[in-house]
Amino acid sequence: MKGEAWLFTGVALFFAVTGSVYVTFSTDPAGIAALAVSFLMSALIAAFLWWGHTRVGRRPADHKDALVQEAGGKRAYFPARSYSPALAAVGTALLGLGVVQGLWLFLIGVGVLVPGVYGFVFRNPDLAD
Incomplete structure (x- = not known):
């Protein structure tokens, strides 16, 4: 989960930098709103992934020498049959x-x-x- 958290943190930083440059040089409210919402949504996902990383800990996918067999185990509950x-x-x-x-x-x-x-x-x- 740490890799995904870093990915969305980078996306959030990209939208923050792009949005601040756009606000400086443009007066278009639609573009400013779109970049602000994009930053907020990617920051929300990044915060959730960082929180999940601290809660669950390191997954086998976070190790460079992990085996496929290590990925088993119960992480969450998903009912098999539900309408x-x-x-x-x-x-x-x-x-x-x-x-x-x-x-x-x-x-x-x-x-x-x-x-x-x-x-x-x-x-x-x-x-x-």
Whole structure:
């Protein structure tokens, strides 16, 4: 995770430098906003990856002499059979379409999204199959 953290830290620094030069020589608000948002998003990902590196520690991918067999082990819980991701995806798509098409589709999207989010939040990994 350390390599990915360095990568996104470099991307964030690139957007910070590019954005500061752009602010100095340009008055275009759209470009300034785009570079500012790009910097903030890459800095957010870099901060998350640095936090993950301190929490999880060094992974086998961080070692130069690591073997493929060392990559095993339980890092996180991912349920094998769950309808929650599909419900959340369809509900979010319907919400987006509902903004354009009308309130009726937006409300259907809310009705589909709520059970998906509920399944994400309240799924107990101890009771999973």
